[in-house]
Amino acid sequence: MRKIIPLFVFALVFLEVSTLKLGRNTDNSENDVEDIGAPLDIEYYSKLPINKTELNPEGIEVFAPEELFESSLIEESRNIINDDKKWPGAVMPYTIDARFSEQQKGALARAMARLQSVSCIQFKPRTNEVDYIHIARSSQSCSSSVGRIGGKQTVRMSDACFWDITNGYAVALHEFLHAAGFWHQQSSPDRDEYIKINFENVFPGTDYNFKLLPGTRTLNVPYDYCSIMHYDAYAFSKNGKPTIEKLKSSGCVLDRKTELSDGDIRKLNLLYNCNPCGGNDWNYHTSSGKCYQIVNVTKTWQEARLACQALPSKTGYKSDLTVIKSQAENDFIHSLLQPWQYWNWIGLHDSVNENQFQWIDGSNVDTFNNFAYGEPNNDRNEDCVELNIWNKWNDWKCDFELDYPICQQFIAQ
Known part of the structure; x- marks a missing residue:
């Protein structure tokens, strides 16, 4: 009892x-x-x-x-x-x-x-x-x-x-x-x-x-x-x-x-002034105050989001596919990639409204747009976006499996 x-x-x-x-x-x-x-x-x-x-x-x-x-x-x-x-x-x-x-x-x-x-x-x-x-x-x-x-x-x-x-x-x-x-x-x-x-x-x-x-x-x-x-x-x-x-x-x-x-x-x-990102797997970008991680998986766009969200966090902040708001952020992320790691999912899509691309945080592509020339072209219902080998964005089919999605820890700004 x-x-x-x-x-x-x-x-x-x-x-x-x-x-x-x-x-x-x-x-x-x-x-x-x-x-x-x-x-x-x-x-x-x-x-x-x-x-x-x-x-x-x-x-x-x-x-x-x-x-x-x-x-x-x-x-x-x-x-x-x-x-x-x-x-x-x-x-x-x-x-x-x-x-x-x-x-x-x-x-x-x-x-x-x-x-x-x-x-x-x-x-x-x-x-x-x-x-x-x-x-x-x-x-x-x-x-x-x-x-x-x-x-x-x-x-x-x-x-x-x-x-x-x-x-x-x-x-x-x-x-x-x-x-x-x-x-x-x-x-x-x-x-x-x-x-x-x-x-x-x-x-x-x-x-x-x-x-x-x-x-x-x-x-x-x-x-x-x-x-x-x-x-x-x-x-x-x-x-x-x-x-x-x-x-x-x-x-x-x-x-x-x-x-x-x-x-x-x-x-x-x-x-205790711990690593703002909570560990060595995360890379801290000082000027933007953001944390990034390249994940070694091959996933569709939605699966890549889930993989990012499942990452353990030492800071209590949530993770997801990355949101890129400046050229400095884009260049920093690109610098983290090895030569074999290009063509990576990022957190941009137009699956809600065709040709109206939105970041996963709900913001629009307005202050910074890094689409490659001729993109987005919506060829074959390409509703999700990747970062390509030339440090530009391409729209791509969401159900296509790409390697090394780029994850971001959404820390308070």
Whole structure:
């Protein structure tokens, strides 16, 4: 039988852990047992099959998300993502408690691997680093300091923190993002445009968890209902009624998130100045601020779009066939091609209105037109466009298979 822990029990826990403050070494607040284990073999443990029973031995679930019993490190939190709180070189040295089960190690390793796969953040076993995180097996809380505070800082994970049986890592992702330098989404300075806090429904003494932090930086990323750093609608509710209401429509409901959002990935890469394109497979064009990749597949035009859209992204931005708006962009893309890679699909077509060519972003060919002489000629119902060997555009039959489509990551301008 699953055990459901009611809100009033966590109120007692909350009173104990909520005294922690940003900037303090928090190692002794729960009398943590110092039992350092071997560094995680992230590749091995991240592939360990999930066993629900072993992951959360007590079968504990809670009415509210993990924030209900999370330490609220408020003091000076308005500086959480200033440069002096970041981890140098995006490297987070760590030690880990030996008392975690194999399944729990798997969940922690999956969280580490996930963050490493979408950013330049790296988890490195500690040798002699002064500043590092210690991942402790806690008896009662899920918590982390926000940003690098100096010296040892503890990320606490109790059995109840492993409630996510899909990947097991939802809370670990949340706490590692705290340690990397992120506060909760609903504390964002622009939050009142997007959510309403129903303080009349908030459990007494916990209202500071909804404190607005006007000094925090948004990194110019829009407010994100989908963020794993966002409270759910009933967090800290005293009466089962919503404490948070959305003010705008969105595809995401305010529930417990189990995965990073595109916005989470984007902000992490921006904060740590990772490669704007998110990896060496992408080529960054400085003057346009765009990212391009030549993909080694042979596809029809529509299949090429799907191949581009399926490319993994470390930035949280979507990919598709390229949109070319200047001669500089066109020349840069052409320079990426090897002699055997010419005749490539690009994201231009007139399949909607004959002879009215549009880019896949809906824009028209107006400010820059690079069709070859005599093109487009619409010969044999040629509705899609390729970049030819002479760095010009030709219309071509969409169901013809061409090599090496040119993909673009549609990053914010």
